Amino acid sequence: MIKLQNVEKVYRTSSIETLALNNINVDVKKGEFVSIMGPSGCGKSTLLNIIGLLDAPSKGQIEIDGSPVERYTDKHLAELRNRKLGFIFQSFHLINDLSVIDNVEIPLLYRNTSGKERRELAQAALEKVGLSNRMKHFPKQLSGGQKQRVAIARAIVGNPEIILADEPTGNLDSAMGNEILGILQKLNSDGATIVMVTHDEAMAKKTDRLIRLFDGTQVG
Amino acid sequence: MLRHLFKLIWNKKGTHSLLIIEVWAAFMVLFGVLTLIVFNLRNYLQPIGFQYEQVWNLELSSNQDTTDIAAKLQRTMQRVRSYSEVTAASRMSSNTPFSANQIGNSVNYNKVDVGADFYYTDSEFNRVLDVPVKKGRWYADADLVGKFIPIVINQVMENKLFQNESGLNKVIKRSDNVTYKVVGVVDKFKGKGLFMSDSPALFQLLEKNDRWNSNILIKTKPGTDANFEARLVKDVAMMLPGWGVEVGYLKDSRKNRENLTLVPVLIFLIVSGFLLTNVALGLFGVLNLNIAKRKGEIGLRRAMGATESKVTGQFLGEIWVLATFSLIIGLIFAVQFPLMNVFDLDKEIYIIAILAAVAVIYIIVTLCAWFPSKQAAMIHPAVALHEE
Numbered sequence: 318m319i320k321l322q323n324v325e326k327v328y329r330t331s332s333i334e335t336l337a338l339n340n341i342n343v344d345v346k347k348g349e350f351v352s353i354m355g356p357s358g359c360g361k362s363t364l365l366n367i368i369g370l371l372d373a374p375s376k377g378q379i380e381i382d383g384s385p386v387e388r389y390t391d392k393h394l395a396e397l398r399n400r401k402l403g404f405i406f407q408s409f410h411l412i413n414d415l416s417v418i419d420n421v422e423i424p425l426l427y428r429n430t431s432g433k434e435r436r437e438l439a440q441a442a443l444e445k446v447g448l449s450n451r452m453k454h455f456p457k458q459l460s461g462g463q464k465q466r467v468a469i470a471r472a473i474v475g476n477p478e479i480i481l482a483d484e485p486t487g488n489l490d491s492a493m494g495n496e497i498l499g500i501l502q503k504l505n506s507d508g509a510t511i512v513m514v515t516h517d518e519a520m521a522k523k524t525d526r527l528i529r530l531f532d533g534t535q536v537g
Numbered sequence: 538m539l540r541h542l543f544k545l546i547w548n549k550k551g552t553h554s555l556l557i558i559e560v561w562a563a564f565m566v567l568f569g570v571l572t573l574i575v576f577n578l579r580n581y582l583q584p585i586g587f588q589y590e591q592v593w594n595l596e597l598s599s600n601q602d603t604t605d606i607a608a609k610l611q612r613t614m615q616r617v618r619s620y621s622e623v624t625a626a627s628r629m630s631s632n633t634p635f636s637a638n639q640i641g642n643s644v645n646y647n648k649v650d651v652g653a654d655f656y657y658t659d660s661e662f663n664r665v666l667d668v669p670v671k672k673g674r675w676y677a678d679a680d681l682v683g684k685f686i687p688i689v690i691n692q693v694m695e696n697k698l699f700q701n702e703s704g705l706n707k708v709i710k711r712s713d714n715v716t717y718k719v720v721g722v723v724d725k726f727k728g729k730g731l732f733m734s735d736s737p738a739l740f741q742l743l744e745k746n747d748r749w750n751s752n753i754l755i756k757t758k759p760g761t762d763a764n765f766e767a768r769l770v771k772d773v774a775m776m777l778p779g780w781g782v783e784v785g786y787l788k789d790s791r792k793n794r795e796n797l798t799l800v801p802v803l804i805f806l807i808v809s810g811f812l813l814t815n816v817a818l819g820l821f822g823v824l825n826l827n828i829a830k831r832k833g834e835i836g837l838r839r840a841m842g843a844t845e846s847k848v849t850g851q852f853l854g855e856i857w858v859l860a861t862f863s864l865i866i867g868l869i870f871a872v873q874f875p876l877m878n879v880f881d882l883d884k885e886i887y888i889i890a891i892l893a894a895v896a897v898i899y900i901i902v903t904l905c906a907w908f909p910s911k912q913a914a915m916i917h918p919a920v921a922l923h924e925e
Contacts, residue, residue, distance in 0.1 A: 362923070371840055372919035392844050399842020406922065410837040414548040419541070426541055427842035471841075 318510055319345040319368055319479065324377035326363055326533075337363045338533045341377070345512060347478070350505040352513045352521040355530035361514040362483055364530065368512055369402055369481045370394050381479075399427050403472030403509075407484035409464040411456040417467050418443065418452040424475040442470040446500055462493035469500055473509070480504060482513040486520060498523060539858075542851065546858045553859055556823055560863035563816040564898050568871050570809045571890040571897075573802055576882060577732045586691070586725030586735075587634065587666035589787035591624075593766070594633045595753040595773065598781035606748035613776055617753055622765045624756040627665040628743060630657035633752050634666070634728050635790035644698065644717070644739065646709040651698045653690070653737035654728060657750050662740065663689075663723070665756045673705045673721035676742045685718035687742045691726045694737035695719075717741070730791055732798040754787075813901060820905040824856065828913045835913050836921025845914040852910035853903065860902045864895055 326338040338360045345351050345368075353361045366372040367379065370386060379386050381401065386394065403424075411420050421439040430438070443449045446466040456464055465485060472480055482501065486494030498520055505511050513524060521527050529537035546553065595617065599606055610628065617626045632638040632654070643652045662668070663675040671692060680687035685708055695704040704719045711717065717739075726740075727733040743750055757765070766784050774782045828835070835848055843851070868891065873879070875887040 363919075366919040366922075369840065371836075371922065372917070395839070395842050395844040395847075398840060402840075404837075404840045406837075408833075410833055410922070412545075412834055412837070414545055419544060422541075423838065424841040426538055427838075427847065432540060 318347040318349075318382060319343065319512070320378075320380040320383075321364075321368065321374075322378045322380075324364075324367060324374045324379065326360070326367065326372070327375040336533055338367070338374070341535050343368075343528060343535075345479075345510060347510055348505070348508060349526060350502070350511045350513070350524040351526045351528060352515050352524040353528045353530060354515060354518070354521045355536075357516075359530040360533040361530055363533075365481055365483050365512065365514050369404060370398055395427070399424055399475065401477050401479055403475065403477040403480045405465070405468050405472045405480065405482040405485045407487040409456070409461075409468045409488075411464055411467055411471075413456050415455075416452065417448065417454050417456070417459070420456065420467055421470045421474050423471060428475070438474050439470070442474040443467075445473065446470045460493075461489050462496060465489060465493070465497050466500065469497070469504075473504060477509070479510045479512070482511065484514050484516065486515070486517065494520065538851075538854070542854045542858045546855055546862065550862070553862075556820070556859060557863045557866070559816055559819060560860050560898060560902070561867050563813055563901075564864055564867035564894055565870060566809045566812055567894040567897055568867070568890055570802075570805045571893045572874070572882070572886060573805060575886050575889045575893070576734070577798060577802060579883075579886060580727070580734050581731045583727065583731075583735055584725055585727045585731050586723065587668045589634055589666065589791060591757050591759060591761070592634075592665060592787045593755045593757060594636075594785045594787060594790065595755055595769070596633075596781070596783045596785065597751040597753065597773070597777065599751065599777075600779055600781055602777075602779050606751075607746040609777060610748065610751055611745075613773060614753065616772065616776060617755060617769070620765070620769070622757050622761045624758055625661050625664040626753055626755045627661040628659050628747075628750055629662060629752050629754055630655075630750045631752055632656060632728065633754060633790075634787055635730055635794040637794075639729075643712050644709045645712070646698050646707060649698055649700070651694060651737050653694055653739045656726075656728065656738065656740045657743050657747070658740050659743050662754070665754045668723050668726065670721045671724045672703065673719070676720050676740075678742075678745070680720060680742060681744065683718065685716045687720045688717040689721040689723060689740040690719055691723050691735070691738040693725075693735050694739060695722050697737055730794040730798070732795055813897075817901050817905050820856070820902060821909065824852070824906055824909040825912075828852065828909050831913075832916060832921040835916050836918045836923075839918035840922065848914040849910045852913050853906050856902045856906040857899065860898055864898060867894075 321341055321343040324338055324341040328335045328337055341364060353364060355361050363372065367374050381397065418439050421442055422435045425435040425438060440449060440452065443452055446469050448463060448466050448470065451459065451463065459467065486497050489497060501511055515521050528535065614626060614628060617623060630640060632640050640655045641652060642655050643650050660675065660677045663670060675689055676687035690704060698704060698709065699707060704722060707719050709717050725735050726738045727735055728738065770782050770784055838848060871891050875884040
């Protein structure tokens, strides 16, 4: 489903060249729950951004569903992100000026979905994460765990095949973290392919497979 | 998407309130200036209604002389008309074309009152200024023997006073019960120049022994120069010892008069130009800051499937929505002007000014938002998300 071959990412400034990822080869199968682990600064988020088509590799090839994406236009990449991928971030990235349900509707704004359908799908996604009673609330009125559940609802509202989670439990206490992981596991059992970046060894062990990074290199 | 933008701006209305007030204030100033411009421009495009290129204004003042004024003025008129350089000459009141003087009164017909500019002239006036008579005729000296004072009115006066009827041969009353009979109707007469609106005008025939109206309009032949002017002044001064004698060219008076209209418009334009520049710079700064503060949101939207053009569109859309909020408030104020007939201006002037002000505001906000919006779209999603 997601295939990375010999991926390399180099950040260049006028004076320094930093090798963020070196010769990464990843093959994530449909329905897998894969976690990426490693110390801070090892390139986990960079790898997730590349998988999520938010960043382009300096070298190597990425295939999504067997199609190489290097030559895709901005429009095509955006459509792919919108249709196939769902993102969950450590800092939730909710828009504070929008209500919970309006936040969840965001991915559907970039499709030709009617207002009524958007509302129905967002309600269904919020029900899945157990937040249907908080639809009219604003992010500032929610706890960290609730915010992350809103972010999960937003990630799944468009029914994507792949969910990419960048340290989704990083800002939560262990109870909340377990709750969020439980939701992700449930989504995985329902058929979603999940790639999760985490620091937490215990969390990583609960996934199907672990990819370890160290200084931008794949070590396991 | 539009609903989403409205919601986003509405939920942030507190934060944006100053910006909304700023755009509203800019709209109101612009509406005022554009009303002035549209009013003057519309007037300018209307014909003036007479010819003034070859016409001089001989202004006579009797000063201390109080004897036999009427006869002296009549002799002067005869002398002026006798010059070979003069095509026609006419006596009139001090409110000569393009002068600052104004004589006004109201007249009544069938309970309809109309205020008008009064011009006291003689039978040669229409020949001197080439004022075409649309209906009836210009008055003649022989009309003085009639029961009523003969007058000529302009079209706009006829429309206002007689509604849909013809004014010819109708008898009307001045506020002090002096009665007039309309003998002719001219089309337009914009005595204060091209920027003047075509307002009601009434021309009244001077009495033979009139001693108060001592301006003489002289239509000269083409090519008549300052030599004749010097001779004329010298001859008239000899005929009227102790009198003040001054000659002015109507075309010069017109320029002076029009400058009096244009200068305030220019001042308003400059002031509003500064204001709009300030608003534009303010908007530009606020938008730049806004975008810097919302990098995380930009990254998120890109991750959720927004293309570069959709991010640009969103920020442009937001500023249009914000401008729309300001304009809705502004329109509530602006529409009162045509509805309440403020300053007695044509409704159309206000409507054109409102539409133009709305267009200018949208253009300004678009120009201000364009560059920051493009920059927002160019932010790399991974960088934007990372910075948050």
